[in-house]
Amino acid sequence: MLKQFLPVFAVNRLNLLKKLQRIEGDFGVLATFVESDNFLTLLRSQGKPYFIDSGVFEDKGKPWYCQIECTFVNDRWVRELKLADRQQLQHKLKTFFDRCDRFSPDYVFAPDVFGEPLISLHLAQIAWEEYSSKPRPYCLIGVVQMGEALYNWQNPSSPQVSTVLPHYHLPKSFLTALISEYRNIGFQRIALGGLLKPESTMPMGLKFGLSSQELDDLLTWSRPDFVLGGLALTRLEVLRKHQVWADSTNWLWWDARYDRQRFGDRDALQEIFTPLNSANFRNNSYELT
Numbered sequence: 001m002l003k004q005f006l007p008v009f010a011v012n013r014l015n016l017l018k019k020l021q022r023i024e025g026d027f028g029v030l031a032t033f034v035e036s037d038n039f040l041t042l043l044r045s046q047g048k049p050y051f052i053d054s055g056v057f058e059d060k061g062k063p064w065y066c067q068i069e070c071t072f073v074n075d076r077w078v079r080e081l082k083l084a085d086r087q088q089l090q091h092k093l094k095t096f097f098d099r100c101d102r103f104s105p106d107y108v109f110a111p112d113v114f115g116e117p118l119i120s121l122h123l124a125q126i127a128w129e130e131y132s133s134k135p136r137p138y139c140l141i142g143v144v145q146m147g148e149a150l151y152n153w154q155n156p157s158s159p160q161v162s163t164v165l166p167h168y169h170l171p172k173s174f175l176t177a178l179i180s181e182y183r184n185i186g187f188q189r190i191a192l193g194g195l196l197k198p199e200s201t202m203p204m205g206l207k208f209g210l211s212s213q214e215l216d217d218l219l220t221w222s223r224p225d226f227v228l229g230g231l232a233l234t235r236l237e238v239l240r241k242h243q244v245w246a247d248s249t250n251w252l253w254w255d256a257r258y259d260r261q262r263f264g265d266r267d268a269l270q271e272i273f274t275p276l277n278s279a280n281f282r283n284n285s286y287e288l289t
Contacts, residue, residue: 005240007231007272008051008247017042025273028106030247033099040103051247052100052138054111064092065113065123083119086126093123093130104137107189109228114194117145121181128185141226142187146218147194149174151209172221179222191226192218212238219244233271 008028011017012035020029028049031040044050062068067084070077084092093111100108110127112120124142131140149171168174182190199207210218212235215227219242230239230246239246 003225004243006049006245008049008226008245009269010053010247011043012039014039014042017046019269021046023269023273025270027272028245033096037102044103044105049107050103050105051107051109052103052105053109054096063113065089065111065119083122089123089126090130093127097127097130097136100138101136106138107141108138109141109143109191110187112143112145112193115145115148117148117175117178117194120145120193121178124182124187125185128187132186139189140187141189141191142182142185143191143193143228144175144179144182144224145194146175146192146222147196147209149178150195150218151197175222179224189225190222191228192222192224192230193228195227196229208232208235216241231272236272 006026006028008030009016009020010030011020012031017029020027028051029043029046030051030053031043032053032055033040034055040052062081065084066081067088069080069082071080072078096111097108110124110131112123120143128140128142153171168177179190195209196206197209198205206229208229215230215235216238219227219238223242224244227239227244227246229248230244231248235246
């Protein structure tokens with residue numbers, strides 16, 4: 001696919017897919033690999049760019065990338081979650097890719113860990129090796145965890161003696177080097193992840209953490225292909241300017257049932273394809289972020 005703006009809609013139920021089928025415009029569809037075989041097959045038949053994700057926000061008590069280790073300390077056994085060894089991770093990723101292979105998506109997001117940029121890089125390296133072990137019918141997208149560095153950067157005044165990794169004075173220098181590592185692994189397409197923040201007032205409990213200007217600055221130097229969770233009417237101008245793909249996490253499925261005064265006479269889904277200079281877009285875009 002040529003580099004151009006593309007809205008991508010995540011779906012996990014048939015009624016949501018039916019809403020998408022009445023939209024006029026070019027868009028992609030996204031689902032997690034844990035959806036049913038029938039649903040994933042149905043999405044493939046839609047004739048739209050088709051993305052599959054591992055479901056990074058799944059809370060399973062024991063994360064897939066961890067293993068339980070038991071040690072005998074002070075006369076008792078202690079159970080501790082630690083990063084799984086390479087062999088276990090390879091097995092998990094093989095299972096993931098084997099399932100993706102069955103549904104012939106166009107793109108698959110490499111599994112990552114929300115808020116863990118270096119663990120995600122480690123997993124991306126193993127994922128790329130497994131992905132490259134045989135021909136696959138899709139492109140693997142590397143997911144760079146950006147939010148932890150952008151939102152929670154703590155910079156000591158000078159490098160610590162015990163520092164193993166190179167010392168970075170600013171988030172940008174660290175993230176630039178991180179993105180380069182993904183490119184060096186072999187990823188031709190990069191997605192920016194980890195940009196959502198907890199927000200209790202939002203339907204999914206998450207909100208995109210950057211302003212439009214901050215996103216514009218980020219896209220200028222990072223030059224990704226995809227912004228996870230970045231799709232919103234208030235950010236359309238920036239996304240189109242940088243010709244990136246983005247999916248939505250909050251406003252996509254809002255309708256009159258939630259707020260008839262705001263949504264009773266609107267089609268929020270179709271508004272994403274409304275020209276930026278239209279009066280309706282200018283009057284309403286601030287409401288859906």
